[in-house]
Amino acid sequence: MLLSDGYQSYLEFITYERMLSEKTVASYQRAINQFLSYLKKQNIINCDQVSVFWVRRYLAEMHYSKLKSRSIAQKISSLRNWFQFLAQKNIVPANPFNGIKTPKLEKHLPKTLEVDEINVLLDKMPSDDFLSCRDKTIMELFYSSGIRLSELQAVQFNDLSISDSSIRVTGKGSKTRIVPIGSKALKLIKKWLTFRKSYTDEDETALFITESGLPLKHRSIQSRIAEWGIKLGATSRLHPHKFRHSCASHFLESSSDLRAVQELLGHADLSTTQIYTHLDFQHLARVYDSAHPRAKKKDE
Structure with missing residues (x-):
């Protein structure tokens, strides 16, 4: 299956079955679209072509572009959930994001008023x-x-x-x-x-x-x-x-x-x-x- 087809079926799943909010769906869309753009540059268009190697390369690229740890963690989480869906549907043999560690997040205490x-x-x-x-x-x-x-x-x-x-x-x-x-x-x-x-x-x-x-x-x-x-x-x-x-x-x-x-x-x-x-x-x-x-x- 093409990655683009797997993308559309997943969007339908989180929108109509999981009934996630528009804001959350939009966040998933951004993360997946960015990953798809990266894969396209590597001439990867099929779901079963995505391996742990390409996932680690993408993670390294995000670090190199100096994305904040929280942004990287959110993107990895979104992509892991997407590929988990694809694995459950037997569209991919395994989730290439399993075992990928997200960067440690700095704990920022919420700001309050006295x-x-x-x-x-x-x-x-x-x-x-x-x-x-x-x-x-x-x-x-x-x-x-x-x-x-x-x-x-x-x-x-x-x-x-x-x-x-x-x-x-x-x-x-x-x-x-x-x-x-x-x-x-x-x-x-x-x-x-x-x-x-x-x-x-x-x-x-x-x-x-x-x-x-x-x-x-x-x-x-x-x-x-x-x-x-x-x-x-x-x-x-x-x-x-x-x-x-x-x-x-x-x-x-x-x-x-x-x-x-x-x-x-x-x-x-x-x-x-x-x-x-x-x-x-x-x-x-x-x-x-x-x-x-x-x-x-x-x-x-």
Whole structure:
């Protein structure tokens, strides 16, 4: 079978059977297309021509082009999954990516805001017109519930439960979960709904809309939050994930309940959530340095 045929059948599989998100499918497409372009230069067009030798050559080329370790790891993962699919369909005799080690990734702790800074920013942010009320509600909801940008953008009016102080979101892998809404966020949502009513009709189901009555897009949410960060004098650039990380970190600092944080964030694996334990330790270290008498004592 031609590589191009194996590519098309795999795209159909991950799109219609696995039902991966558009963003994830696009990521797979980029990785596979780049590998196909490389193989074409080597005059390799059939699935069974791809050997471990060519995989290692491609890996070396990516290293030589100074791609970041995370990018290389993502591409190798995408290609390994593709060839695993081909092997299961007996299109290739074996997966040439098995045994290929991905580069070690540097662990970057997610950036967060201090509790006091978030309180100051949100408390002084206005909410007396359509745009400011919508944007403040979004920011409060990000911080209150720790949801992802994609999850918030996709929230529908019917996903909201005022009586239960909760909202239903659809996360990675099309998995839904119910997350709580804090009192401040809930109060703003109620206020936002009065503005929303005047700018859209009953046919529009998106919870957050533009002044034209259309669903608010990802980029608009990102840019609006960044603009508010500048206006409000934030010490660093504001973006949706910073609120999510701050929510998780502050929740863990107060509760020490890692499982609860995992459920709140919608992490499939607890190891993903455990990165916040490092943030918690950093907080403890700062408190120690500022409060412990032996930590404050200077060397004589």
